[in-house]
Amino acid sequence: MLSVILSVTLVVLGTTASATHGESIHVENGQSIQAAIDSAPPGSCIIVGPGTYEEQLTISKSGIALRGNGVILKPPTTPTSNICSGLAGNDTEAGICVSGSDIVLADFVQEHRKVLSVGSYVEGVSITGFEIHGFTGLNIALVGAKDSMVYRNTLYDGGPYGFLTVGSLNTHAAGNTVMTTDAILFIGMCMDDVSPAEYRDNYVSGYLIAFCLQTEGSVVTGNTATNNCVGAFLDPGIKDITFTHNHISSINPGCPLSSPEFATGGIIVFGASDAKITGNVVENQKNKGTGFGLILSDSPPDSLASGNLIEHNIFRNNDIDIGIFTNATDNIFKQNECSTPAELCSA
Template identity: 40%
Template structure:
């Protein structure tokens, strides 16, 4: 497949927490803020105006971040986030279970959330959306919730809910049940590296026009075997979604008692009869050494499964 994607987000190894004090103000140049090791990323976010690019230079930052304003570009350049001693309470608290918190919480205002069910809390309403947020290049260690959670309309490790056109690019995710839970139409998940998870990317029922392209999804977490009966051990699953593009991904070593799949396209009848996988394109993927490379079980029309380099089943592989 060539050069593997850039590694940036993931590695949930628990590190010793330490306090990094704000030793000097961040540098501001031409609409950009530069944060150095020993400074506060949150302070830079709080002071930033819409359209600001915040560059976080190499170092370990003991912070849990909240972005609640539009037009912020947050760029890590060798930056590592680890949990603070005191957990920050924000919209993303308890999003994936009691006591969980995201390392980076992107949130609108006036958000109403449903109670936790199965894997996360659904967004019921948003009073004021947050828009035009970009986050790239961070390594996140030791948080018990999502690495990045986005809640509010215009990231589970990366949970995206109700944010039109979100992009998750050039990240590394490891050691989670669901690496990417995608509940946002028009999202792009590209050039990411996933390993040691039960699901690489999960496109929820009714979600329209998601692109999952040029990702590497490696060996599955051994703890995922118990979830095989639930049908959630898979590299990429299109579950009752519409017009998805799953293309040019490399997926290998998905194993769970013979029941794991590299890519699956299935209907979401258990959610509702209207969630029939329709118009999805699964093309030019490379799948190797999975229990089943391709699993397709849908009555939907317009699905294209072609030009995938794989072995099982023969009828779906080229």
């Protein structure tokens, strides 16, 4: 047994050592970040100095750590085509595109193109310290990436997405600010991965949907969503989302009124199942009488909102705290602080 423990320890230490012995490459204002990425060996740390850079970045080497300090990234005059081009529709581009190799994408139908297959994943990429403005598709996109960490970035006016991870494995996004400065845009942060992702301690404001949750088994915790139309949207057929200790407040005054086609509110479980929605605060969901704290709704024809646990949440100062539009009978409500409907708001 001891030999097994030592073997595992040496493997872990060896992996850590190799990761930390990559080169450090410095980029100063006026130089090209992409040129530094292109010349860097896998495992390098690229440190970008303060300034405004009009570039569109592609990272396809494993272990790249991209570090910014006072860095503003804006779209170049002429975009450069990569796997993220057209990912969110025709003529859309990403500010930073992290991508594996030999990726096959489905045709664009709505929202974003789906990943059909990945030849090999780009692994262990991290991005921090960037302020990214106004790319037409996505400010940051991960496509066919594994073990990525995107943290402490500020993403402005990414339309239709601030951040998207799709066809990826074990994505972590933490401490990011994703917001609009004028019009309501589509989705702040979205996950459509093939293994669970984690969104932790992010702040999203000014979007139609703050958090789009399309990845089974994912964890979304400690986040704040304010001034959006929908705080979190759990997609049809998605199972086992853990949505806990998040704070959702204030519907954007520019949002449409709730209707059978689109509802405004804090948390919308639309044909998703077995979610754990616990310890959240959802407040001030007011939209001329049509704002909901939480909605459970089936997605025709065959996705029931079933088996969901709604426990220890606070719903307050909403037009309607909880709306039930499902035929499922196995959702559990326990110890939620709310007013309407009274039968679901018991201690």
